[in-house]
Amino acid sequence: MKPHELQFRCPHCDEALKCDPAHAGRLLECSGCRRLVRIPPPAGEATAPEPVTCRDWDTCNWGG
Structure with missing residues (x-):
């Protein structure tokens, strides 16, 4: 691995990727x-x- 190389995995197939x-x-x-x-x-x-994202104030999912 190069010093400034980003390594991560594909969320679809778990392939090891880097860039x-x-x-x-x-x-x-x-x-x-x-x-x-x-x-x-x-x-x-x-x-x-x-x-x-929501349609109106009452139906919003605020995550709280």
Whole structure:
């Protein structure tokens, strides 16, 4: 492994993948199953929370 190489697994087939951390957030075609995988951020970097989706105030799932 190179010093600045990001290693992660495909969530679809569990294939071991690696790339440059500068590509975090981009899509990569898995070499095992050929499906698109979003490259995760390097360990220790925070990710933005997913937006809350709902039809109206009363039916929102706020996660609390």
